[in-house]
Amino acid sequence: MAPWLAFFTFPSVNVAYVLAGCVILGIAASLLGCFAFLRKRSLLGDALAHAALPGVCAAFLITGTKAPLPVLIGASFSCWAGALAIEWIVARTRCKEDSALGMVLSVFFGLGILMLTHIQNSGNAAQSGLDTFLFGQAAALVKRDVYLLGGIGALMCVMVLTAYKEFKIVSFDPDFARALGLPVRLIEFALAAMMVLAVCIGLQAVGVVLMAAMLVTPAAAARYWTDRLSIMLVLAVLFGAVSGASGAYASFLGPSMPTGPWMVIAVSTIFIISFLFAPRRGAAARLLRLQRFRRRIARENVLRTMYKFGERAQNWSAPLSPSELLQHRDMPMGFLQRTLKRLVSRGYVEEAREGMYVLTGTGVAEAERITRLHRLWELYLMRKLEIAPDHVHDDAEEIEHILTPDLERRLLQELAGEDTDPHGQQIPAAPDAAARDSKC
Numbered sequence: 001m002a003p004w005l006a007f008f009t010f011p012s013v014n015v016a017y018v019l020a021g022c023v024i025l026g027i028a029a030s031l032l033g034c035f036a037f038l039r040k041r042s043l044l045g046d047a048l049a050h051a052a053l054p055g056v057c058a059a060f061l062i063t064g065t066k067a068p069l070p071v072l073i074g075a076s077f078s079c080w081a082g083a084l085a086i087e088w089i090v091a092r093t094r095c096k097e098d099s100a101l102g103m104v105l106s107v108f109f110g111l112g113i114l115m116l117t118h119i120q121n122s123g124n125a126a127q128s129g130l131d132t133f134l135f136g137q138a139a140a141l142v143k144r145d146v147y148l149l150g151g152i153g154a155l156m157c158v159m160v161l162t163a164y165k166e167f168k169i170v171s172f173d174p175d176f177a178r179a180l181g182l183p184v185r186l187i188e189f190a191l192a193a194m195m196v197l198a199v200c201i202g203l204q205a206v207g208v209v210l211m212a213a214m215l216v217t218p219a220a221a222a223r224y225w226t227d228r229l230s231i232m233l234v235l236a237v238l239f240g241a242v243s244g245a246s247g248a249y250a251s252f253l254g255p256s257m258p259t260g261p262w263m264v265i266a267v268s269t270i271f272i273i274s275f276l277f278a279p280r281r282g283a284a285a286r287l288l289r290l291q292r293f294r295r296r297i298a299r300e301n302v303l304r305t306m307y308k309f310g311e312r313a314q315n316w317s318a319p320l321s322p323s324e325l326l327q328h329r330d331m332p333m334g335f336l337q338r339t340l341k342r343l344v345s346r347g348y349v350e351e352a353r354e355g356m357y358v359l360t361g362t363g364v365a366e367a368e369r370i371t372r373l374h375r376l377w378e379l380y381l382m383r384k385l386e387i388a389p390d391h392v393h394d395d396a397e398e399i400e401h402i403l404t405p406d407l408e409r410r411l412l413q414e415l416a417g418e419d420t421d422p423h424g425q426q427i428p429a430a431p432d433a434a435a436r437d438s439k440c
Contacts, residue, residue, distance in 0.1 A: 022244030030218035030240030046212035051082025053112025136207030136260030307367035319356035389422035
């Protein structure tokens with residue numbers, strides 16, 4: 001059987017252990033990472049992961065073994081020491097939180113490297129493989145490791161589901177949570193405790209160096225797809241699980257390739273895809289919206305220019321050529337011709353004869369609306385903000401495209417009785433006003 005298919009038949013029980021361990025780690029880390037990400041404390045996971053190394057080394061020096069439980073306890077104590085050190089530095093010194101995180105990360109990691117070097121030079125045969133806690137070695141996961149990962153991961157999921165509302169309020173607005181009478185310090189302690197556990201259980205599979213990526217990256221990727229925390233949690237968990245499974249699969253295909261770095265590469269790939277293609281926040285979607293907005297501005301500018309020609313001649317049915325429009329509108333000829341074709345397709349303009357364009361009835365109404373907004377804003381700037389008439393055009397040229405119907409009504413109310421702009425040009429009447437005038 002081909003190797004890429006053999007993975008799915010679980011040829012050895014170790015493959016199943018590695019897959020289960022990586023998936024559980026991805027789920028637990030991404031679940032807690034969402035709250036750290038929303039609280040703008042993403043670097044806390046990085047600092048705690050590096051702070052765990054001295055605890056791992058101390059546990060080995062005390063017990064003489066790399067068994068999961070002593071290592072987990074040692075790493076937990078070390079992580080808590082790092083977290084308390086960060087709190088103390090922020091509270092008792094003039095250092096900001098990012099400086100405290102950097103100091104704790106470097107000091108604890110340096111101490112861990114010194115202890116690790118000492119152990120490696122001690123001649124203790126049991127120390128072999130202890131350095132795998134730097135980058136992780138998921139292939140070494142056994143049954144008891146998976147049970148430990150599963151138990152702690154399940155505990156975290158239960159805690160998050162039980163206190164979801166409280167975690168949500170504290171993550172978004174701690175002051176509001178205090179006003180509601182919630183025990184903010186206790187909730188923050190619970191979040192920090194779960195973060196420490198998530199870091200500790202990931203040391204063997206991913207290592208202290210890469211653990212921060214598994215905490216933050218799934219949450220950051222999920223944030224691109226949604227504004228709702230519940231959906232963000234589900235997506236982050238899904239991304240973490242897929243990353244864990246992908247890392248296990250890649251390391252199975254290439255036994256010499258470590259699982260942890262592949263997990264990080266997989267979750268980084270998911271983040272890049274989210275960054276580029278998420279429907280609302282992705283770079284491609286933003287670029288598409290920007291292009292649409294630029295085309296809309298071009299369409300409205302051309303309509304207003306055609307309206308000004310008609311207003312000057314009091315004849316909106318006279319055909320105009322692109323060259324005539326370019327006398328008053330600075331844009332490339334090719335872009336203008338494409339804009340005119342779009343206006344034709346929308347029914348605002350029609351081609352009277354080859355290369356000559358004229359406003360339709362719908363186009364005149366739309367051009368009047370844009371011109372009205374432009375001149376109302378010019379008048380508002382002059383009347384209310386006392387800006388000189390020769391300085392209001394450029395501002396109005398930008399604002400006219402984003403004024404909403406509600407803002408238009410408020411401008412009409414503010415400038416009631418005014419019917420000419422700062423340059424003495426007539427402000428087109430609003431449709432309802434025109435209707436009232438015709439009835440009168």
